[in-house]
Amino acid sequence: MSRTLTAMADSTPGGYGSEPGPRPAPGPYISAVTNRTTNLVIRGAMLFSVGVFLALVLNLLQVQRNVTLFPPDVISSIFSSAWWVPPCCGTASALIGLLYPCIDSRLGEPHRFKREWSSVMRCVAVFVGINHASAKVDFANNVQLSLTLAALSVGLWWSFDRSRSGFSLGVVIALLATLATQLLVYNGVFQYTSPDFLYIRSWLPCIFFAGVITMGNIGRQLALYEHKVALEKTHQD
């Protein structure tokens, strides 16, 4: 998982780099408070923390099971993981979570399917479950494992997203992220215990995909609260 989001961070720097530029604001104070930028920052921070948290937890899951190996001197560091993993995951999830509602609004087709927090929670739970399965369930061979996880990821998309844009974005990011992970492993930043797809595990793209869908789901849900945040802000004056 950690690899997932890491690679996402590496692969999507140009996707949503442009914040809404400094518009001709009516007043510096009000614009600072009710600006969309503030919203974006708040949402981004929330997504970032969610990403960091999930990265820590899921990385722990994989380190425990010796799926990924870090150099021994870092093992003793915080949460037996490299320090750069959680921030990268957080950044990646923030980007993805902001990218999804943005694309929705650009395409002009707002996402209407199951927009409620319980559904989002269910989605996160399934995502953790997929990670759990990838780390803990002993499969006979890797192809089986990867196919199962792929089916689960697509099922996740079907259950909680069902938007074409979400699917295509997920696939694209997953592919890019896989590529980035390959490069990382190739350069010896870390390694997998039993690589079966060049340098990495073959289920990695599925996990990437599921992660993208999950973070997109959270991001969309957070975007619903955009106006609320703006409103709270105006009332604090």
Add this chain to the structure above:
Amino acid sequence: MTLRERLRQKISAAFYHHGLLCASYPVPIILFTSASILTCCYPLLRLPLPGTGPVEFTTAVRGYASPSHNPLGDPVERPDWYRGPPVAYIQQVLVKAAVSPWGSNLLPVDAFRPPLGQVFTLLEEIRNHVHSDSSGVQSLEHLCLQVTDLLPGLRRMQTVLPEHGCLLVSPGNYWQNQQELFDSDPDLLKTVQKHEPKGLHTSATLRDLLFGVPGKHTGVSHYSKKRVVTYTITIALSTYDAGFLGSLRARLKQLHPSANCSLGEEHMVHVHFKEEIGIAELIPLVTTYIILFAYIYFSTRKIDMVKSKWGLALAAVVTVLSSLLMSVGLCTLFGLTPTLNGGEIFPYLVVVIGLENVLVLTKSVVSTPVDLEVKLRIAQGLSNESWSIMKNMATELCIILIGYFTLVPAIQEFCLFAVVGLVSDFFLQMFFFTTVLSIDIRRMELADLNRRLPAEAGLPPPKPGPLRPREAPPPPRPSPHTITLQTPAFRNLRLPKRLRVVYFLARTRLAQRIIMVGTVIWIGILVYTDPAGLRTYLAAQVSEQSHLGDPGGGGGQPPHLGGMAPVFPGGDPAKALSVLPAREATPLPENQSQRHLAPGRVQEQPRGPPAATQVPWGAEDEEGWRRLSFRHWPSLFSYYNITLAKRYISILPVIPVTLHLGPQEAPETPRHPQDARLPPDPIPKFSSPDLQAADLTLYKVAALGLAAGVLLVLLLFCLYRVLCPRNYGQNGVSHGRRRRGDLPCDDYGYSPPVSEISPLLLRGHSMDIECLASDGMLLASCCLAGQIRVWDAQTGDCLTVIPNHNWDGAGGACDPESLGCEGRDPCVGGDSASEDEGGGFPFRRHAPPLRPPLFTDQPDLTPLIDTNFDSRLPPSSVHAAPPRGAAFDYGGLVERAYTEHEPPSPAAPDRGFACGPPPAAEWEGSVWAMELRGNLIAAGRSSGKLQLWDAVEGSLRCSNEEGASGITALAFLNNRIVAARLDGSLDFFTVELNKPPGLLQYRGAPGRGSMPPSPCYSSDDLISCQLTRSVLCAHQKPITVLRAAAGRVVTGSQDHTVRVYRLDDSCCLFTLQGHSGAITAIYIDETMVLASGGQDGAICLWDVLTGSRVSHVYGHRGDVTSLVCTNTCVISSGLDDLICIWDRSTGIKLYSIQQEVGCGDSLGVISDSLLVTGGQGCVSFWDLNFGDLLQTVYLGQTSDGQGVRQLLVLDNAAIVCDFGSELSLVYVPSVLEKLD
């Protein structure tokens, strides 16, 4: 009909019947369900309790052989972990040594130094023991468990724990098993203490490991009363050799006989350890559980509009949980024992099964019509959702089946459980939850009924004993029905942040709960982690009781117990106090008695029976390892990187060894010179730096902490009482320092007022309402049939009915008699329209003709279509143009009605324009625009006529027929009427009274006085309406909107411009350009705020004084359909069914509200903070400042169907909205209160 639909119908019907069944027999069904749950869970009793504690299995030593890996047809039930050889065989040699008799010349150190010194000889003995038999020579080196390095993190233990050799631990390890080091050790206790960890600890300490008995039982202390030292030599063997062990046992027993020892030697105990769950493993688990609880929370939060929200949420959770239990039980019953870690898969199972169905069911049932009988509601709700439930279930089963065919055992097992869980969950939903829901809804109806009862005194009272729901279905209640949403956040939004935080804390009692939970956890940690904690305490209790029956060794135990009692937090302090003095008191007599007895005994028999009283062997010694922490063995082995998880060890019966050291022997063992320094103080002091003292400190800390916790809780409780007195919820208490902006009904978030808003239905129109007008006191409405009704806006009584005069001829004169009998017609709700018309026009009504199938879904048009051709041509209508031929072509009328049946909102720009040219002039035309001022109704008709009616008497006062083009909009201000016509012209009329103006009575408009008081025209004045000015080409295209306020008339047209006229001289002041589409909405009020919205979705704010544009925003996709401004914000609605709220000064969108389809343009502002919007059969109230939904009021019995298309806010804080052919008058009490 396709197969799918047939299936769907069948399923629906089945669910309907099932719902009827469930709601009819709730109690038997719940009993049945509970019984089946219990039955299915029964097999669970056989499962071992989950936990990480070790599991034991006892076999006989005699004939023991290491179990094979594959037990074949084993008849004896043995646990499935009992396979293969154990990790190690543990042989303990339990040594009890005592110096006896105790001489007065002995130092306290002598109580344990010589006994401990004996360990080296014993070790020597054991190490060198050799057993030779036919198979060869066996020594310990061959049999023992060879260990290698310690783990890298344990360097500091290298000196005490064996490495690279036999795993053999004893207290001798402290001194590297060398007698010389022991002898030269100045302070033995210090050496022992050196390795103890500081602070609280949960796992076994080194002292426990080496001594092999709990620290309290060793007797290695200066102040041990018994002067019996107990320790073990623990040998871990890798292979079991009965011969060797037997000979070792025999040899040790022979060397050191234990006279009164009757320890059993028949049984060996195999201990199986579960998988260790470390903190690292727990984190993902805890995360999944947190996600699970968040899921449950967000799901159950959606349950709404039921009697007991929490009850239903509980029922939902119970449904899911017991279905899981049932699935596990059923699987166990059929021999599928779960091997997965239940705790890990449980959250995923819950997520797979989900709470969705339950919520969907609730929502569906709740949204059924309220006035139906409960069982019908349940049945309807069930059958509505049957298809989706079945579809979901089928999908989930499919997914799980696919998962099953992955052929991975773990996944297969998960799928199997999930399938059984799903099915049992479905069963429970259908039987358990549905029934609970029916009970809940019945309760709600009863409660609702009771609350309503005082208001409906005229109704037959409900039966006094409605507790048996089957016999007493709730009596049919009269409409209107209201469902009051519980809105906890109704009025607590205006508090400052600081107060809100305090109230939140107070309301949830957060601090207390946190402290209580913290205290409980803290106590739990204390109990658990203390070496003499709960577990040991209980064990000691048991052994004490068994000990009391055994008089031989009764003296030895109480000091231990005395020391342990206070640590048990549940125990009262009095008990602890009573124990401690007793403990102080005992030593003296004991010592004295010993002193008396000792010389005699020594003279008689230096060794033997007298010593036996001092070295007691009890039943608790037989399995002394049980008193150790259950993590003792795992931690010992983990030092050598050997895990015991999912494996087992075999513990062989202990070899008892008793050592008696005579007083003359004791000094023989060399004392260290420093030993004598310690003062021989026979009475222990609790403050001395000793083990007991350390324990005591712990108790003190515990007691202190407990007291502090209690004090803190009390303090916070007092603080809470001071800060938040109880009387928040009562409205009677005056809140002294209320802020200026607070509402009177503000109650600080405590028990929000359940203000029941009940709509008043005004019935009488036979067709959909087209125009609405009000001046605060009166309310005029016009329906598609052309009938105008005047209502009292306060009481909802129908005052006047003005029928359509189409049939009466086009003449402006009204027949006074026909109207006279209709005046003050008491409007009985629900009477048919024919009665009204029949009063004035005695038409014989034929059966309605066969209408073309096109109109089958249209409303009943019969009041519009006069089928009575005999009276078609009344004699009075002389200049009514006779229709062509005898048969009147009423098709045209039908078509008119048909086209006008399109949503006829006054703001819709192109209404009526599609109708083509208005029909023939003789036809009076339908009312397109209507205004009400004073008691005059101005009605603009499609024929271009402007008519003034008396609102009270229903008589036509005046009519102006100068214009030919249909009047699309009217404005009536003071005594001027402005009419906008279809051809783009604007006519200004003046209403003149032929009466001295001094007689004009002015009636003050109630409320905020946003309008100037209107003159009240009395009935006997002659009123004339004169065209003062006609602006022929006001706009190039038809005028769509016309608004007048503050002496200005503002028109908007399809030619993209807004024009502002002065009302007095009808002079055009400005032409405002800025829109790129037709103007569709305009707002102007007395404060000269002008806002306009166009088809391009843009909203412009204008300065009326200068004609300049203040701001310009794009807010909607599609037309802006209506606009309202308040002091701070602009509210707009568009064709995209979105209501947007904008900041008026900055033009920044604050938020938007998604409306239901087709109801986007009905909105109104009641006060500066209360927005009301129309929906499908309901109106919703929103807090304008926060965008929160405050309340939804349902207008009719059916929630679906007609939407509210027009909404008018009256001055007395009532709302009038059209609801099909009815009007709804909704009072907003809280706002009324505010206006007072």
